[in-house]
Every structure is written in structure tokens, then in C-alpha cells.
Amino acid sequence: xxxxxxxxxxxxxxxxxxxxxxxxxxxxxxxxxxxxxxxxxxxxxxxxxxxxxxxxxxxxxxxxxxxxxxxxxxxxxxxxxxxxxxxxxxxxxxxxxxxxxxxxxxxxxxx
Amino acid sequence: xxxxxxxxxxxxxxxxxxxxxxxxxxxxxxxxxxxxxxxxxxxxxxxxxxxxxxxxxxxxxxxxxxxxxxxxxxxxxxxxxxxxxxxxxxxxxxxxxxxxxxxxxxxxxxx
Numbered sequence: 001x002x003x004x005x006x007x008x009x010x011x012x013x014x015x016x017x018x019x020x021x022x023x024x025x026x027x028x029x030x031x032x033x034x035x036x037x038x039x040x041x042x043x044x045x046x047x048x049x050x051x052x053x054x055x056x057x058x059x060x061x062x063x064x065x066x067x068x069x070x071x072x073x074x075x076x077x078x079x080x081x082x083x084x085x086x087x088x089x090x091x092x093x094x095x096x097x098x099x100x101x102x103x104x105x106x107x108x109x110x111x
Numbered sequence: 112x113x114x115x116x117x118x119x120x121x122x123x124x125x126x127x128x129x130x131x132x133x134x135x136x137x138x139x140x141x142x143x144x145x146x147x148x149x150x151x152x153x154x155x156x157x158x159x160x161x162x163x164x165x166x167x168x169x170x171x172x173x174x175x176x177x178x179x180x181x182x183x184x185x186x187x188x189x190x191x192x193x194x195x196x197x198x199x200x201x202x203x204x205x206x207x208x209x210x211x212x213x214x215x216x217x218x219x220x221x222x
Contacts, residue, residue, distance in 0.1 A: 043213040097142025
């Protein structure tokens with residue numbers, strides 16, 4: 001089955017810096033890669049996603065890039081703010097509806 | 112739309128008790144799943160369903176049963192609760208190719 005590895009497990013940045021989280025996947029049939037943000041005590045919520053026919057997608061301060069050949073994708077957050085502090089999960093999907101999640105990255109943005 | 116709803120929000124059980132966590136969605140999604148999230152950990156898939164009458168095991172199915180008699184509902188049954196099942200349980204749903212939405216979670220403590 002699919003395996004998704006996520007790095008780093010923790011990331012600490014200063015407000016205004018950029019943050020990058022990287023994920024690799026094992027199944028070349030994976031065709032959908034969402035990123036979720038989970039604030040303390042809350043449910044995971046989708047922040048951006050990318051499909052396998054697209055190399056990059058941006059939404060204001062966040063962007064995701066996908067390299068199908070290398071089987072990795074990354075989340076980029078620019079101009080970080082304290083409210084970006086949360087746990088971020090990447091995921092990959094191959095078969096009907098089923099997502100495989102990475103282990104999560106705890107992002108801390110220091111004011 | 113209410114989205115994905117879960118009841119109860121909190122539950123305390125004694126070892127050996129059984130209970131059912133309820134999950135419902137009103138988006139006509141085919142795919143539904145249950146995850147558990149232990150403190151400081153990622154999301155582990157317990158069971159999932161690709162449609163009414165069809166269920167399958169995820170990564171950590173032992174001690175849990177599911178059924179899917181309707182498109183809307185996907186209850187999770189704990190057969191004989193153990194302290195190792197203390198966790199936060201999230202239900203989620205999606206179409207085959209769309210965004211996966213999470214419910215608000217059930218915080219379960221087994222004494």
C-alpha cells in the first residue's frame with residue numbers, strides 16, 4: 001500500500017520567515033495530495049491540495065509543489081505569522097477515497 | 112449543510128464496557144472513514160467504507176467494528192473498551208475524488 005513520509009517532525013521559525021515541509025510517497029499511482037492544518041484541540045482542515053497533473057499551486061501565502069518523477073511534494077508558507085502555528089499533515093490518495101497521512105509537522109512561529 | 116457530525120463529544124468508559132461512536136454526513140459522500148489520534152501523534156486509519164454495505168480494515172482495526180447500512184451513517188463500535196483505546200476519534204467523509212472533511216472528534220477516555 002501507499003506510504004507517506006513527512007519531514008521535519010518539528011519546525012520553528014521567526015515571524016516573517018518562510019517555512020517548508022516536505023513529503024515523499026511510495027505509490028506512483030497516487031494522484032491527489034492534500035495538506036491539512038490542525039490547531040490544538042480542533043479537527044484537521046484542508047488548506048491546499050494538488051493533483052498529479054499539476055506541478056505547483058498557490059493560494060496567497062501558501063503554495064504546494066509536486067515532483068512526480070521523484071515522488072515528493074512540499075508545502076511552502078511565506079511571511080509566516082503566529083497564527084500559522086499548528087500541526088500540518090500531508091497525505092496521498094491512490095484508491096477510491098482512501099487517504100494515507102504523513103506523521104505530521106509541528107510548526108511554531110515565534111513573534 | 113451540517114457537514115460531518117459526531118456524537119458524543121466526550122465519553123468516559125470503564126475497561127470492558129462497550130459503546131458506539133456515531134458519525135453522520137449530509138453531503139452524499141460515498142467514502143467514509145474513522146481515524147484515531149493519540150496525544151502528539153498522527154492520524155491512524157481504523158476502518159473505512161467506500162459505500163453502503165461495503166467496509167474494510169485500515170491500519171489499526173483490532174477492537175473496533177463498523178457497519179454502513181446507509182450512505183449517511185458510519186458508526187464505530189468498541190466491543191470491550193481497553194485503556195489503550197483512550198484517544199481522540201475522528202470521522203471523515205469525501206467523494207471519490209474530492210476533499211476529505213473531518214468531523215469535530217470524540218474524546219474518549221477508558222479507565
